[in-house]
Amino acid sequence: MSKMHAVTMNRRQLMQLGSATLASMGLAGRLYAAPASGPRFLLVFLRGGYDSTNLLIPYSSDYYYEARPSIAIARPEPSSNTGALALDANWALAPAVRDTIGPMYAQRQVAFIPFAGTEDLSRSHFETQDSIELGQPASAARNYRSGFLARLSDTLLGSSANISPIAFTDALPLAFQGNMPVPNLSLKSVGKPPFDERQSRILSDMYSGQHLQAAVSNGLELRQEVAQQFADEMRAANRDAINTKGFELEAERMGRLMRDNYRIGFIDVGGWDTHVGEGGAQGSLASNLASLGRGLQAFSQSLGAEWNNTVVVVLSEFGRTFRENGDHGTDHGHGTVYWALGGAISGGSIAGEQQRLERHTLFQDRDYPVLNDYRAVLGGLFRSMWGLSPEQGERIFQQMAPVDLKLV
């Protein structure tokens, strides 16, 4: 049952194996060991429409300060090492992530893509979340059995790349619905495996020939694997060696699993729908951002050298209104800011199409416009990461020409 031992091949052994062997280790609904190389992709979905305006602060816009009398974040001051961190002449980074994302940005491992989003104008959480996870053209009727991460996995299966998809969630997200059974497991708590090998086999056998067979086997194997992987962490915890909690601990675990076995990951984080009492430099949004920043930092560290082979994209279904509302919060908007992180990306920049943010340039006099379509941006990233052909790209995102932001 333990697949951990198969992992530590060196690069030369991997080349000797040849791609034919790798392809034959294919995914017939079973997990398998992937060699310690190859691109890794993690999608972090912030559910609720996070307020991107108070993450990537448009401090050169006077209207920002007029529009947010109680929640705007003060302009960066060069002499200060708290407060917003200037990234360039127009944008500053929220104080809440200054110490985590700030250094990564300075090392060119983070890029931000403002004015990003979808064509969906419903401003409805579940509609727009579904729209993004399916990644299908707006004109076609929705097929709820085909998410874009599933199509990415399918497309890569045919090539010599190794992919092991995983959702670090309690339920399988729409993005991974597809032909291939994708294992899912939340890493909030990892206890000892409840079933031994014999019991796991009996449970699996009950489902043989039934269409849930792959899901059942995957789930049992993944549980075993994760419990073994983190057995040492639990011993360390008993010696007070670990002091982190919440998303940070989860993210550290995710990093270890993606360092070793998994290549395409998904996690979602909630609590971003700040209609009331959002706060500015401090407050509920700032706390959530701080936790996210620590988590991303922990993730990058636990990947070790494989951080250079990894790309993380952080996104949300939409941004929020440029102006604050009557409850010191913000309401559903349109354009948002996506993050791209990775050890070897060409970061340290604000990427994609941009424009000034003044009252008359707002979308529908309320929101950021969308100048960078998410399918074009993700499509461009995937093409570069895995060297996909135009036909392969088209299978993942139909009717959407990819845009290369030159991040990878």
Added chain:
Amino acid sequence: MWASTPASRRGAFEFNPARHDFAPKTLLGHAVEGSGFGEVENAVKLIVHQPACARFISRQLAIYFVADDPPPALVERMAQTFMHSDGDIAAVLRTLFMAREFDSALGGKFKDPMRYVISSVRFAYDGKPIVNSRPLLNWLNGLGEAPYGHATPDGYALTELNWASSGQMSRRFEIARAIGSGNAGLFDPEDGSAATVTGFPQLSNRLYFEALEPFLGARTREALNRANSQQEWNTFLLSSPDFNYE
């Protein structure tokens, strides 16, 4: 004038005239005069009288009780009942439960977490009131269907595709083990006093022999034969495909 009427509250629901917009409105092509809470009642009547409402509710019920893609003829008959009975849900359900499509679909619906958890506990302890519902809530949380926990107004999913993931199945097996191997904390009073029931439940009971055993699949029977304790037998039964569908 209107603002002097006090707010009305029931539970977490509140209608506060001082925050209400009394301007006349148009809903679904009908004029709605600004009269206060009466507008809400009018709005509900307007919505319920739409044929689309009858079809929507009938379809949701048919998905829940019959199949993920229910027979359109059944949904239409239910919608007709809805419209003729002015929205009488009991009448609509009667149309559903008396339908031959309902009978022929039995055994094909994947249980959502609520049905899985409740049917498991009822099977184990029918007739015996539990003392502590915390384990139930924890299980529902872990399976992704905490009561009233769905963040958006579309409600929890009703179909197998949305529930039957690998993580869901693993968690159900663990819950099966908890229920099959002990009292699962269901009889441990919150005040810390002694458990009112201890030990594991007897699942090979009369209900099992009458309603489950005759219909068990071959693979499930094989698994039950391989159990080397009553607790394991219980766990395998509650984990079986037979028990996860109804």
